[in-house]
Amino acid sequence: MAQDTNLLRHLLEQDGAGIVQRWIESQLASAGFRGDRISRAELAEQSRRFLSLVREASAAGTTDIQSPVWANTRQMLEELSTSRAHQGFSPSDTASFVFSLKDTLFDAIKQQGGRDPEAVTTGLTDVGGLLDRLGLYTTEAFQRSREQVIVRQQQELMELSTPVVTLWEGVLALPVIGTLDSARTQVVMESLLQKIVETGAAIAIIDITGVPTVDTLTAQHLLKTVAAARLMGADCIISGIRPQIAQTIVHLGVDLGTVITKATLADAFAIALRRLGLSVTKAQTQVKRRRATDEDEQPVEREDA
């Protein structure tokens, strides 16, 4: 037999205010009530809002909580899950919020049903089923928000582990540590291009000493990064190519095109400087000619802070 929300809607229209009041009271009176975590006023407000949304949604007749008519109710439960998690409640605490409504509604159904046991049973099944699904939805929502936190932390970790360093004016270095999968590559490209815009660097050295293996995919990711930097007017040099990696690249037939590769970051840096028309020379010792006055020969005292 198909479930519908007609009885529920009827009950809420008839005595919505009474039901909400009794529900709030039963929650406050229950052993699980956390007066330290949530105020009576807040509990009352949440209960009223939930029941009013349920009343609206039940007007459509369907008990399928995934349908668009239940969207507002789902959203409220999602927000409730998140805020209760912040307040220190466990996921089952939030689900209990929904389940606790069952007792109050069951009482109302039994009163309504009077001496019609079949009507009472149907009513209990319909309403019970609906509230079960809504209660479970809150635990799912809680789970998802935890997962989102984890994903966000992973993202931050990826960003932290791919710093872009300014080696010299106009020269950036990007030491890649760990595997270069497609998610990581996105982060790497974003950081590198952002830094190119900020510093106006024209040369970027991508050091892959910390990348354990280079397969065809990794090579593709590297080439993508190089291509993206090129589009922003910066040339890339890939350094940190170990002998094994060189072998893999040749065996896989990866075409590095015109990208310059160097075994060490130092070699790559030397090339970068040369490109910029710079060179490193030894500092010359300067011999000061002493003047004949005494002043110059007195030691200057340093003021220590």
Place this chain on the structure above:
Amino acid sequence: MERIAILKMGEYLLVTIQVDMHDRLAMTLQDDLTSRIVSSRAKGVLIDISALEMVDSFIGRMLGDTAAMSRVLDAETVVVGMRPAVAITLVELGLSLSGVRTALNVERGMDLLKARIKERRHSDGPS
């Protein structure tokens, strides 16, 4: 009929694309540029795309073709100001525009053009 303005600065042509181009407008620009290169004996073309929020395969191809055509007409083309999000998307799309010289901004682009033109003059030898 709408057209994108091409400015002449000595031996250089400067184009700043500021509208979301439909395909026909892009083609008109390409035609206009090649005509202008010839008519003004331009040695360098600078295309500023810093206002473009998106470059798809058609526009990308237009840029690539323009650069190639200009070279045939003895002029150098530099595309400047590509936004990071556009560069990343273009590469993901599968376009690397390897035949196109690029620079971060107009100033760098002009430096690059002057350098390239000087190089070509030297390698061409005395005429």
Place this chain on the structure above:
Amino acid sequence: MTVLLSDHRTIQSSEDVVSVRQSVRQRAVEIGFNLIDQTKIVTAASELARNTVQHGGGGHVTIERVEEGGRRGLRLTFEDHGRGIPDVELAMRDGFSTGGGLGLGLSGARRLSNEFYIHSTPGEGTRVTIVRWR
């Protein structure tokens, strides 16, 4: 999957391709995509909209805000009643083009999206759907 909002646009000319880009950009901003994700879906939309005009003889696109399992996304469905694609696998290959283009339209749109579906019947038309999740 639930559909929260739906927009419909005809695509007959290259100007329409531009307005599709702009509509998609607007929706993408509304959903809260970051800049790179916005650019990706707008670019994919541009490719597919162009295909609709050039190969499909014109058609339309449905832009939908969708929700599934708590995550929100944007779904675009491009439909035309043109000549269809006889060999979809071939058409999806990089560089393959029947119109003198670069051949990156379909394969590119796939690379730029989280989900990609294509259905084509020669002589009847083509339908391409892409989804990007937030």
